[in-house]
Amino acid sequence: MTFPAYPDYRDSGVEWLGVVPEHWGVKPLRYLGRFRKGLTITKADLTDTGIPCLNYGEVHSLYPFEVNQDIQVLKCVPAEYLETESSSCISYGDFVFADTSEDLEGVGNFTHVSGSEPLFAGYHTIIYSLDSDVSSRFLAYCLESFAFRTQLRMGVKGVKVFSVTQEILRGGIAWIPTTAEQTQIARFLDHETARIDALIKEQQRLIELLKEKRQAVISHAVTKGLDHTVPMKNSDVKWLGEVPAHWEVKPLRYVSTMIDGDRSSAYPSEGDLVGEGIPFVSSKNIVGYKLTDKNLNFITPEKFNSLSRGKLCDGDLVITVRGTIGHVAVFDSAVIGNKTGFINAQMMIIRPDVGLTEYIRLCSESYFWQKQLDVAAYGSTVKQLSNPIVGGLVIALPLELKYHF
Template sequence: MGKYQAYPDYKDACIDWLGAIPEHWMTSKLRYTFSFGKGLTITKENLKDTGVPCVSYGEVHSKYGFEVDPLRHPLKCVDEEYIQSSPYALLKNGDIVFADTSEDIDGSGNFTQLVSDELVFAGYHTIIARPFDRECCRFYAYLLDSKELRTQIRHAVKGVKVFSITQAILRGVNIWLPPLEERAKIASFLDHETAKIDTLIDKQQQLIKLLKEKRQAVISHAVTKGLNPDAPMKDSGVEWLGEVPEHWAVKPLRFLGTCQNGINIGADFFGSGYPFVSYGDAYRNYSLPTSVSGLVRSTEKDREAYSLLRGDVLFTRTSETIEEIGLSSACLESIPEATFAGFLIRFRPAELTLHPEFSKFSFRNQLIRAFFVKEMNLVTRASLSQELLKKLPVPFPPLEEQVKIAEFLCVQAERFQSLFDNAEKAVLLLKERRTALISAAVTGKIDVRNWQVPVNQETQQQEAG
């Protein structure tokens, strides 16, 4: 923030977690600047693909964040009859929608602001905050997004597993306000500066997406075409697989080993006992962690039937979407005394068929997705049966070549991980800068009263308009 000037005089705001504010600013409470209401009393079952757009707590928490516009952001809808029956839940441009519950304390106080004149409802589990002064709407959004104000809210919410925020809590929040003309200036400054930061964040996130696609392409090529570009090829007989090296075999999984569903046991048995490999352990990782946090009171017979040995591969067998079905995780080290979740299928290869490190990459290659998408039946949840998994065509080279492919892909994986880490670090630093800039501007740590849009950028904006 070194390039910005401070205000000439400050005073103690007498508000926890805030400190000093400019001398001419005032303090107040949200109840004097907003009226509050509730969203529609509905459930997910009331949401449809057509009708009047609706912002529910899910959009606030995970989708659109700081602002929402139904012309840019796809929203679920409700019947038009709610316009007559529930006009209290209709939003105006500039209204703020809070999620009234959060699964973690950091999400307490999450909100989104409507930036459209379109007809939009606030949905279930939401609180509507309507600013009295509509010209200050944008400033209020930045104020509510500052870490100083968010800290107040987090210390006021109640909850253990679910954290709830109420209208009473919001009404009692202490705020600080510059004069009206300064609020507009601060909002314009932050709109301009955060847009630049958001553009940089978007570029880094696009880079991460491209890197993931490139990594998948490298893996898929290596485990289906090999490392020798001059190797003679043959038709695999599988449409989505295409050609494979002439000396490779292609067999359905059923001829390469055995399959076993995971343990099905009551919830009361979890929390103590022996190691338990969860759905998440397999879903998130190319290879299983050697130390798992889950525990279950399993019997000796259970631990024998649902064991995990080096070379085993776990597949996810149930999900709400096909994209998450059949994701694999290889066991590179045996996990003593462990069992695995019922939502997983264990494939145990016969000896001398598949090398564990080769399996780690082979079963996560993107071409396999084509098999599952084509073959899966999706009703309300997708479910992978053993019989379908056993039909999966598996291309595999001789063991010696499997080792070489695995070694090559391990090196490539490290290279890609380094690039991912750098890009994700850049995103984190940019987000931290965005947060710091918002807090500095709305708490008066920096004086932006004389700030102007740079001339060249102002010209570009006018030309774009």
């Protein structure tokens, strides 16, 4: 998409912004409005009735960019907060920033208030209210831009958690067109983003259908094989049904070794995390049945050597065993950048027999694997898997694997 050029441009003085139209203003946020803190409360202070309250987790996940408290359902705080904590009450056109982020990508995450009812900003938030005649809708798009976000990301510090302070936000520079241009730009972006969001929603529906088809194809291949003409036999396993007559049905422990992590006093604490060293793999590093080095933590070689179990080898499988259970990925040194690593407390290692790594990983995507997990997992609030449960998961195994994965 191209747009007509303005007659004249000038250097904005902002590295990540470059040039702007000659007549546009360029100002730090401190000169356009005022900042203040959200409520100093915890989740325990929230109720189901009262005045809606927006917390930093909702800024990051549920309501990025915009929240309408007149429509969307939020947890609440008591109505008396309107008298005792009025400075943390926000209204139409205000902004709420999350003051911490677990990654650089989330630095600067905010939501723009578009509802008219009273709303409180909760814990770990920073409120920004305009004192100028700048359009809050236009400014919302400005704050969402790469050029503005980059300014904030250049200013934060942290290893595991990045802190976004009021001082960093005050120094963030915005660009200000004329009032008429602000209105035109905001209306244009409202229309275009709504159209794009509708396309995304449709594509997401298609992706979900393709995921279902993918699981069905994998499930059939690892339980029925690829030759539809071979004799079949009853597996005697619920949800598995018939398998090729020449296949064996075995618990996972017969074709692999299950290894728990080190849960002793030597287990790494937050203070043991460093910027580089031995990978400390967690569930957040499993994305779509693959291991990623994004947001990967590290421990020192000395700390690694003090641990007795939970040490990874190239070709191992890691499985999540607490919370979101059953996600499996291959530990690949080419991806992680190290031939070894250590698993966190929410994971277990599956060390397959030679040649079975990718086949077992494919089994983990199948319908019958997931059904076994659903039945075997324990814990009413947080689902968990034990070493015997994982080792007892049944797979259908060709006597001779003719296909290499």
